[in-house]
Amino acid sequence: MKIAVIGGTGLIGSQVVRNLNAAGHEAVPHSKSTGVDVISGRGLEEAVAGADVVVNLTNSPTFDDASPAFFQTSMDNLLAAARKGHVGHVVILSIVGTDQVPELDYYRAKALQERLLAAGAIPYSIVRATQFMEFIDAVLSWTADADTVRLPATPIQPIASKDVAAAVAEVAAGAPLNGIRAIAGPDILPLDELGRITLAHKGDHRTVVTDPTAGMFAAVKGGVLTDNDAHLAATRYADWLS
Numbered sequence: 001m002k003i004a005v006i007g008g009t010g011l012i013g014s015q016v017v018r019n020l021n022a023a024g025h026e027a028v029p030h031s032k033s034t035g036v037d038v039i040s041g042r043g044l045e046e047a048v049a050g051a052d053v054v055v056n057l058t059n060s061p062t063f064d065d066a067s068p069a070f071f072q073t074s075m076d077n078l079l080a081a082a083r084k085g086h087v088g089h090v091v092i093l094s095i096v097g098t099d100q101v102p103e104l105d106y107y108r109a110k111a112l113q114e115r116l117l118a119a120g121a122i123p124y125s126i127v128r129a130t131q132f133m134e135f136i137d138a139v140l141s142w143t144a145d146a147d148t149v150r151l152p153a154t155p156i157q158p159i160a161s162k163d164v165a166a167a168v169a170e171v172a173a174g175a176p177l178n179g180i181r182a183i184a185g186p187d188i189l190p191l192d193e194l195g196r197i198t199l200a201h202k203g204d205h206r207t208v209v210t211d212p213t214a215g216m217f218a219a220v221k222g223g224v225l226t227d228n229d230a231h232l233a234a235t236r237y238a239d240w241l242s
Contacts, residue, residue, distance in 0.1 A: 003027045003172055004048045004087075006038060006078065007057035011134065012093060015165030016055060016172070025173060031058075038074035044081040053089040054082050055172050060109060063216065067109035075116040082122055089176045091125045092117055093168055096157070096182055097224035098128065104219050114180075123176035129164045130157040130184040130225060133240045140195055143214040148207050149199065150214035151192040157226040158194065159185035160240050163233035182230035187237055191217055194237065201241045 003020055007013045008029025020027035028047075030036040036043035038058050048054050056078055060067035082090055098110040117124045131139075136158060143150040167183045189197075195208040212218060217225075 001025050001052040001173065002050055003053045003055060004030060004051040005055045005057065006030050006036065006044075006047065007059065008055075009033055010057060010059075011132075011161050012165050012168065013055075013057040015162060016057065016169050019165055019169035020173065023169070023173060038077055039070070041077040041081070044077055045084060048078075048081050048085040048087055051085065051087055053091065053172050054078070054087050055091045055168065057093055057168075060106065063104075063106040065105045067106050068112050071109045071113040072116070075113055079116070079120045079122065083120075087122060089125065089172070090117060090120070090122050091127065091168065091172045093164070094126050094128045094180075095225075096128045096130045096184060096227050096230065097220070100224040101220055104216060106216075123178055125171045125174075125177040126180045127164075127168050127171050128180055128182045128230075129167070130159050130227065130230070132164065133158045133160050133185070133235075133237055136194055136198055139191070139215065139217070140198060142216065143211070144206065146206075148209050149195050150209045150211040151195045152212045152214055152218045152220075153190040153192050153210055154217040154220045155188050155223040155226050156191050156194055156217075157184045157188045157230075158237050159183060159233050160235040163235055167231065167233075182227045184227050184230035184232055185235065185237065186232050188223070188226050189237070197237065198241070
C-alpha cells in the first residue's frame with residue numbers, strides 16, 4: 001500500500017515510516033520540512049494524493065489552551081484533503097486516558113481530535129498509547145531545581161517509542177478499526193518512583209520529593225493513564241534505561 005505519514009520525520013513518525021517500508025509498503029514521510037503544513041493546509045492535498053492510508057502524527061507545539069485550536073484546524077484540513085484524495089483509512093496516535101482528564105487542556109485537545117476523526121466519513125483507527133519512556137526526562141524537568149525534583153505519585157505505564165511505532169505501523173497496514181486500540185508498557189509505576197529510578201540510573205543525586213500538586217500530572221486522579229487491558233509491549237523501563 002501507499003501510506004502518507006504526516007509528521008513522518010519526528011520521533012514516532014520516522015520509525016513508523018521505516019517499519020512500513022521494511023514490510024514492503026510505500027510509506028512517504030511528510031512534515032513542515034518537506035513542505036506540508038497541516039495548519040495552513042499547504043501541501044496537504046499533494047501529500048495524500050494517491051495514498052491508500054494516511055497516518056497523522058502531527059502534534060500541537062504547546063500543551064496549553066492553544067492546543068485544541070491546533071487539533072481542530074489540523075484535523076479539518078487533513079480530513080478535507082483525505083476526502084478529496086479518496087483515502088480509505090486515516091490513523092491517528094492518541095493517549096490512554098485522554099477522555100478522562102478534562103482538567104488538562106492538552107488531553108481535552110486530544111479527545112477533540114479523536115471525536116473529529118470518528119465523526120468523519122472516512123474509515124479510521126485510533127491508537128492510544130501510554131506515556132513514552134522518552135518523555136520521562138521532560139516530565140522531571142518541569143518541577144526540578146538544583147536539589148530536588150517534585151513529582152506526584154500518579155500511576156504511569158511507560159512505553160518505548162519503538163513499541164509505539166511498531167503498533168502504529170501494524171494498525172496502518174491493517175483494516176480500519178473504526179475504533180480504538182490501546183497499547184501500554186508492561187510495568188505500572190508511580191511517577192515519583194519512576195523519577196527515582198531515572199535519577200539513580202543517571203547518577204543524579206537530586207532528591208525526588210513526592211508532591212501531589214507538582215506538574216501537569218498532578219491533575220490526574222487514580223490510574224486513568226494506565227490500562228491493564230491494553231496490548232502490552234515487551235520493553236520494560238529498566239531495560240530501556242540500560
